[in-house]
Amino acid sequence: MSARAQTVRLTPARHRALAGFAKSYGLSEYAMLARVVDAGLAALVHGAGNQIDNREIVSELASVSTRIVDVERMLDRALFTACAAYCYARHAALGARTTDEAVTAEINAAYDRQRRRAQEGRE
Numbered sequence: 001m002s003a004r005a006q007t008v009r010l011t012p013a014r015h016r017a018l019a020g021f022a023k024s025y026g027l028s029e030y031a032m033l034a035r036v037v038d039a040g041l042a043a044l045v046h047g048a049g050n051q052i053d054n055r056e057i058v059s060e061l062a063s064v065s066t067r068i069v070d071v072e073r074m075l076d077r078a079l080f081t082a083c084a085a086y087c088y089a090r091h092a093a094l095g096a097r098t099t100d101e102a103v104t105a106e107i108n109a110a111y112d113r114q115r116r117r118a119q120e121g122r123e
Helices: 012-025 029-046 054-094 100-122
Strands: none
Touching: 012 029, 054 100
């Protein structure tokens, strides 16, 4: 198969870009234009090469979602543990004689208070 000659009209901006690329690659403008045409046709025929499979995206999002749920559970337990430690330490420091039921109620109140404060931060 033989090569064919074509006339290409470029805007001044595209000509400057082509000339800049030709200079950086050490090619003539004509040789650079041939490379640009070859690369452009290859991209049209074979695609840009950056095609992302939607199933892969959905799979990764599901995986991330599952991990986030696990992290939320762990943080929730850490918050409850911190509230319990605070309430027990507070009662010990005050020397107050209270029942476990009273301390448990305070722990739950502190936990609920912190959860509400976290929700307020999102709104």
